[in-house]
Amino acid sequence: MMLDLRRIFANIGASLDIEGSLDMSNVDLSGGFPLKKPVRYHGVVFNESSVVTLKLDIDFEFSAPCDRCGTLASECHTVTIDKSLATALERQESDTIIVVPDMQLEVDELVYSEVILNLPSKHLCRENCKGLCIKCGKNLNEGKCDCDLSDPDPRFDVLRNLLNN
Numbered sequence: 001m002m003l004d005l006r007r008i009f010a011n012i013g014a015s016l017d018i019e020g021s022l023d024m025s026n027v028d029l030s031g032g033f034p035l036k037k038p039v040r041y042h043g044v045v046f047n048e049s050s051v052v053t054l055k056l057d058i059d060f061e062f063s064a065p066c067d068r069c070g071t072l073a074s075e076c077h078t079v080t081i082d083k084s085l086a087t088a089l090e091r092q093e094s095d096t097i098i099v100v101p102d103m104q105l106e107v108d109e110l111v112y113s114e115v116i117l118n119l120p121s122k123h124l125c126r127e128n129c130k131g132l133c134i135k136c137g138k139n140l141n142e143g144k145c146d147c148d149l150s151d152p153d154p155r156f157d158v159l160r161n162l163l164n165n
């Protein structure tokens, strides 16, 4: 969606509501497609005392195997954008300013890059996921297994050998 912001830049007090969705289901993350549902966004662009501000909430659902147990899990995330729009950068480059030389804002492009930048680096099916048993592979969220995981300390082996001799 291309937004024409000339009216906003020209009129103090003017505002424009933004609402839309973006298909990002083709985004491939290490062999999986985590953004199955359309990414939704809504917000507003407004001119307050000649400063044009963009406020945008981006909601996306991230579906991927849990990092610990491998169960497919979905989690909703929101990215909030609160930035000024300017036709040129007056001072040095800034993270808080989006430059729109022709007063056109390609919203989909912005949403796309913000979602990619904010994809979760850690993804768990639940906060306290117990993961899989390292011996038998059982999902420990579903219950305990019978494996003995008390790793014998090698120092005890030395002691045991001494006692046995």
Ligand SMILES: [Zn+2]
Pocket: 066, 067, 068, 069, 070, 071, 124, 125, 126, 129, 130, 131
């Ligand atoms: Zn898990």
Ligand SMILES: [Zn+2]
Pocket: 133, 134, 135, 136, 137, 138, 145, 146, 147
């Ligand atoms: Zn086990």
